[in-house]
Amino acid sequence: MKSYGQLKLELIHKGIHIPKEIQAASEISCGYCDGQPGEEIALSLAENFIVKALLKGPDKNQPKLKFTNGRIKLDFLNKEIKELEVGIVPLPxxxxxxxxxxxxxxxxxxxxxxxxxxxxxxxxxxxxxxxxxxxxxxx
Incomplete structure (x- = not known):
């Protein structure tokens, strides 16, 4: 398994995609202003381990957020790590x-x-x- 540092570096380089169907969920939208590509969102990968990632448009190689049963997961789209449960740092x-x-x-x-x-x-x-x-x- 990749370390959190490697995952953080991957997110900094690739950014993430948030599908339209979950952008309006309050658990997701609390982390950004309007959700347009180029805006940033802060994700908590683990306790006190935060990464700021750029929002990007859909891409087949782009990590993307999933929201099911009240849980936010990040799909890295690779075999080594399927999904990682993450938190979203709310924007004050x-x-x-x-x-x-x-x-x-x-x-x-x-x-x-x-x-x-x-x-x-x-x-x-x-x-x-x-x-x-x-x-x-x-x-």
Whole structure:
């Protein structure tokens, strides 16, 4: 069996597909904003072992999520690992709201598992931050 690290690397490289018929389930949709390809979702492969994977369109070699009997499973589509039960790390509402607004804050903030990352940098000759202090504090 592959290690969790190998599975994580595979998911980072390949991304995952979520079939349309299960995208609306609250257990699944809590992990992303609109579910479009290119968006990210955080999966818990084991306790405290999280991977962020890109959502992708259907592909015969693409790992995909399955949702049966209230359980979320990841089908790796290979002989070595058929399915792995996973959890979805819910996207906090304040992050979801920021992402829907498409503001400078939403372009510079993301959730990585359970960590909020704000991307701050100095811009221009006056070395001002790319986000206003009020914007940073409002997140």
């Amino acid at each position: 509402n304040f992050v979801r709201d920021q992402m829907k607004k498409r503001s400078p804050a939403s372009e510079n903030a993301c959730i990585d598992g359970y960590c909020l990352n704000l991307f701050l940098r100095l811009v221009g000759q006056k070395n001002r931050l790319n986000l206003a202090r009020e914007t940073i504090l409002s997140i």
